[in-house]
Amino acid sequence: MAAGSRRYHARLLVLTLAIAVAVASTVTVVNAAETPRRGGVLLAVIGADPPSLDPHQESTFATIQLVAPLYSTLLQTDPYDYPKIIGDAASDWKISPDGLTYTFKIRPGIKFHDGSPLTAVDVKATYDKLLNPPAGTRSVRKNSYSAITTVEAPDASTVVFKLKFPSASLLLNLASPWNVIYPKKYLDKDPNYFMKNVVGSGPFKFKSYTPGASFEGERNPDYFVKDRPYLNGYKFFISTETSVRAAAIRSGRAYIEFRDLPAADVEAIKKQLGDKVAVQHTAMTGQWGIAINNTVKPFNDERVRKALTLGLDRYTGGKVLFNLTGLKDVGGLLRPSTEFALSEAELHKLPGFSPDIEKNRAEAKKLLAEAGYPNGFKVILKNRNVKLPYQDFAVYAVQEWRKIGIQAEQRPEETAAWFADGRDTGNFELIVAPTVEASDDADIFLRRYTTGDPQNWGRFSDPVVDDLFSRQSRALDPAERRKIILQLQKTVLEHAYYMPGLWWSRNVVHWTKVKNYVAPPNHYANQKLQDVWLSED
Amino acid sequence: MGTYLTKRLLLIVPTLLGAAALVFVIMRVIPGDVALLIFGGEAGGQIDAKQLADMRHRLGLDQPLIVQFGTWLWGVLRFDFGNSLWTGRPVIEELLIRLPLSLELAIAATFVSVLIAIPLGMLAAIRQDTWVDYLVRIVSIGGLAIPSFWVGILCILMLVIFFGWGPPLEFTPPWIDPWANFQMMVWPVVTVGYRYAAVTTRMTRSTLLEVLREDYIRTAWAKGLRERAVVIRHALKNSMLPVITLVGTEFAFLIGGLVVTETVFTLNGVGRFVVDAVAHRDYPVVQALIFLIAFGFVVVNLLVDLTYAWFDPRIRYR
Numbered sequence: 114m115a116a117g118s119r120r121y122h123a124r125l126l127v128l129t130l131a132i133a134v135a136v137a138s139t140v141t142v143v144n145a146a147e148t149p150r151r152g153g154v155l156l157a158v159i160g161a162d163p164p165s166l167d168p169h170q171e172s173t174f175a176t177i178q179l180v181a182p183l184y185s186t187l188l189q190t191d192p193y194d195y196p197k198i199i200g201d202a203a204s205d206w207k208i209s210p211d212g213l214t215y216t217f218k219i220r221p222g223i224k225f226h227d228g229s230p231l232t233a234v235d236v237k238a239t240y241d242k243l244l245n246p247p248a249g250t251r252s253v254r255k256n257s258y259s260a261i262t263t264v265e266a267p268d269a270s271t272v273v274f275k276l277k278f279p280s281a282s283l284l285l286n287l288a289s290p291w292n293v294i295y296p297k298k299y300l301d302k303d304p305n306y307f308m309k310n311v312v313g314s315g316p317f318k319f320k321s322y323t324p325g326a327s328f329e330g331e332r333n334p335d336y337f338v339k340d341r342p343y344l345n346g347y348k349f350f351i352s353t354e355t356s357v358r359a360a361a362i363r364s365g366r367a368y369i370e371f372r373d374l375p376a377a378d379v380e381a382i383k384k385q386l387g388d389k390v391a392v393q394h395t396a397m398t399g400q401w402g403i404a405i406n407n408t409v410k411p412f413n414d415e416r417v418r419k420a421l422t423l424g425l426d427r428y429t430g431g432k433v434l435f436n437l438t439g440l441k442d443v444g445g446l447l448r449p450s451t452e453f454a455l456s457e458a459e460l461h462k463l464p465g466f467s468p469d470i471e472k473n474r475a476e477a478k479k480l481l482a483e484a485g486y487p488n489g490f491k492v493i494l495k496n497r498n499v500k501l502p503y504q505d506f507a508v509y510a511v512q513e514w515r516k517i518g519i520q521a522e523q524r525p526e527e528t529a530a531w532f533a534d535g536r537d538t539g540n541f542e543l544i545v546a547p548t549v550e551a552s553d554d555a556d557i558f559l560r561r562y563t564t565g566d567p568q569n570w571g572r573f574s575d576p577v578v579d580d581l582f583s584r585q586s587r588a589l590d591p592a593e594r595r596k597i598i599l600q601l602q603k604t605v606l607e608h609a610y611y612m613p614g615l616w617w618s619r620n621v622v623h624w625t626k627v628k629n630y631v632a633p634p635n636h637y638a639n640q641k642l643q644d645v646w647l648s649e650d
Numbered sequence: 651m652g653t654y655l656t657k658r659l660l661l662i663v664p665t666l667l668g669a670a671a672l673v674f675v676i677m678r679v680i681p682g683d684v685a686l687l688i689f690g691g692e693a694g695g696q697i698d699a700k701q702l703a704d705m706r707h708r709l710g711l712d713q714p715l716i717v718q719f720g721t722w723l724w725g726v727l728r729f730d731f732g733n734s735l736w737t738g739r740p741v742i743e744e745l746l747i748r749l750p751l752s753l754e755l756a757i758a759a760t761f762v763s764v765l766i767a768i769p770l771g772m773l774a775a776i777r778q779d780t781w782v783d784y785l786v787r788i789v790s791i792g793g794l795a796i797p798s799f800w801v802g803i804l805c806i807l808m809l810v811i812f813f814g815w816g817p818p819l820e821f822t823p824p825w826i827d828p829w830a831n832f833q834m835m836v837w838p839v840v841t842v843g844y845r846y847a848a849v850t851t852r853m854t855r856s857t858l859l860e861v862l863r864e865d866y867i868r869t870a871w872a873k874g875l876r877e878r879a880v881v882i883r884h885a886l887k888n889s890m891l892p893v894i895t896l897v898g899t900e901f902a903f904l905i906g907g908l909v910v911t912e913t914v915f916t917l918n919g920v921g922r923f924v925v926d927a928v929a930h931r932d933y934p935v936v937q938a939l940i941f942l943i944a945f946g947f948v949v950v951n952l953l954v955d956l957t958y959a960w961f962d963p964r965i966r967y968r
Binding site for chain 2: 158162248249308309323324325326327350351352353354356357360361363364365366367385527529530533
């Protein structure tokens with residue numbers, strides 16, 4: 114452990130130095146290339162209305178894209194270089210040699226938009242709310258912080274996190290864009306205050322919100338980063354209709370859509386506007402798959418679950434669905450080509466991931482016959498009533514299963530009902546359940562496969578998976594951690610507890626006059642807009 | 651007339667009570683629990699029974715149904731429709747954000763539809779079975795057959811592709827910026843107006859044709875009156891009763907029934923508000939909106955009935 118710990122901290126030091134050099138060089142490059150222009154209002158379109166304005170309690174882009182520019186977080190991922198971690202409210206931090214104490218220094222001079230100073234007390238109150246949500250509130254990512262025992266604020270500029278065990282993912286979790294810092298005095302009055310109100314310390318101040326129509330922020334002249342932001346403000350127009358959002362970009366009514374537009378719309382926009390627009394095509398820390406309710410018949414039978422996953426031709430799916438939806442890559446439970454992902458060779462050995470689809474289908478039919486369903490069965494596949502990419506993906510899965518005799522009927526549901534059925538009550542047999550997170554971190558992505566996790570929609574429980582998750586979370590040696598993570602993924606996929614489909618990619622289309630926005634591989638991070646500027650109005 | 655008006659006004663009370671009771675019962679019979687949906691929202695952890703019970707208590711959903719209904723009615727009498735269970739804001743406040751837009755759209759679309767439909771319907775009737783009649787019938791059948799939202803999407807796409815221009819994405823009230831308001835509203839008004847003009851044109855044509863075959867019209871022709879006098883003074887006025895009924899009903903429907911058109915033109919109107927509220931099981935909002943829409947229907951119907959007497963002096967109200 115001592116050697117592992119030393120290696121871990123040496124890595125952290127190297128990482129920190131690398132980040133400092135990278136940030137310095139990026140800033141230099143940006144400044145050298147073009148001189149940022151002040152002013153203008155960034156106009157954007159967004160595909161949904163936020164259920165509430167409190168990112169601690171939500172997990173949708175509809176919330177975070179609107180409010181991220183209004184808040185600060187303790188740490189953040191580098192806007193120019195995902196997934197490097199840099200400070201936001203924290204200027205620097207120290208990790209004790211045993212990896213059990215993290216001490217953060219809060220930048221002096223940060224003010225909330227009501228004029229009060231942001232201190233360590235506010236950071237502590239924020240994390241106390243996240244770790245132990247008061248009655249009547251929820252904390253969506255609470256389980257990602259299971260290593261933390263206490264958060265202390267010994268003085269106004271110091272925050273100390275004490276851990277039960279060293280955590281390889283803690284810094285990434287603290288850089289989550291969702292963990293915005295709230296002023297303590299409002300939380301004391303009402304822990305749900307921020308569901309409908311905004312008092313942040315970010316580069317922009319809240320200006321107006323008309324539900325179903327628009328959300329607006331204006332420049333914060335007291336922002337703690339000198340000379341930022343460049344923009345006078347930003348404004349999101351809300352439209353659930355993809356064609357309307359695409360038309361808004363084409364007509365110049367909006368300059369950017371941060372989430373995704375289908376390839377066909379992107380092509381049409383490029384054809385019409387030529388070099389006035391740019392498209393940032395990025396991979397996505399998100400995968401569209403199907404949760405199988407392991408507690409109901411016939412899906413408590415592993416043979417049936419395996420048949421389902423064997424019946425889905427993911428490789429053809431990636432080709433068919435890419436232009437329609439951006440769904441592209443075949444992968445396991447972590448994004449392909451990332452540090453802890455299963456290799457192609459490893460994947461091919463797992464049920465449903467062999468490229469020989471005819472062999473897969475024969476195996477699926479055999480398993481169904483053994484389980485007592487030689488002629489297949491009928492099943493309802495519940496889904497969210499969002500076309501891109503939920504419903505397109507489900508249509509593909511339904512027609513694939515028909516080839517092995519399973520007659521699935523897609524049943525789209527309104528968002529809240531879909532969450533209630535899938536996550537809260539388990540009122541489903543099969544349900545489209547994507548895994549989309551703000552980073553590739555294994556702790557964040559894999560916690561949903563552990564017993565009792567709120568995101569374990571399939572409601573399965575395997576002590577082996579629980580143990581592997583716990584061990585990987587504490588493993589500070591990357592090689593050792595990788596070994597455990599691969600084993601965890603293989604266990605989930607071999608038992609077909611959950612059925613991954615395809616990994617998403619996205620097209621961020623924007624007018625070229627929008628400068629300094631680098632799309633990260635998800636639509637949650639890098640939404641502060643602090644460095645974004647417009648070359649013309 | 652006075653007695654009739656009093657009777658009709660008094661009848662509004664049981665009508666609205668009936669509508670309110672019906673919506674109240676239906677909203678509670680359909681599956682779904684607003685407390686669970688609030689916790690479920692777009693995200694959130696699994697919740698325990700106590701949290702759920704606390705939330706139901708906070709929302710007043712643990713009271714007997716009759717108490718809930720009585721409380722709500724008492725509020726309505728004081729013009730207090732309660733707060734949205736979903737957003738926590740007063741229902742009236744939420745409604746006032748959307749009502750000007752929906753009213754403007756309904757008034758303008760009705761105006762456009764009447765302006766197009768009555769002359770076209772007349773023309774088709776007096777030139778029955780000529781090319782004019784066929785053209786009007788084709789255009790009006792087109793309006794009935796093509797969904798408004800599709801016409802709307804085509805409208806936007808054509809503007810964007812051929813002119814590189816799109817309508818504004820946010821509603822500006824006409825008293826703040828009439829030009830911005832016009833730029834946004836003209837397209838949905840034309841789209842919706844065309845649909846309703848089609849219905850009204852057909853109604854005008856068929857009722858006018860019926861009237862034109864009446865004996866008194868033959869007499870008018872025999873007296874040597876000019877076509878204009880026969881059609882406008884004698885026939886048109888008498889053929890207007892069904893048309894007025896149709897226009898009145900359409901107007902009331904337009905206030906809350908344009909969900910898809912509102913979505914296509916990014917209009918934050920009452921229609922989308924109702925649908926979202928039903929999906930969220932937002933009882934106070936649905937109850938208030940249905941109550942107010944029902945009130946709108948009743949008032950419009952009353953006005954329509956009262957205008958009958960002006961169009962047809964034979965009608966006397968008792």
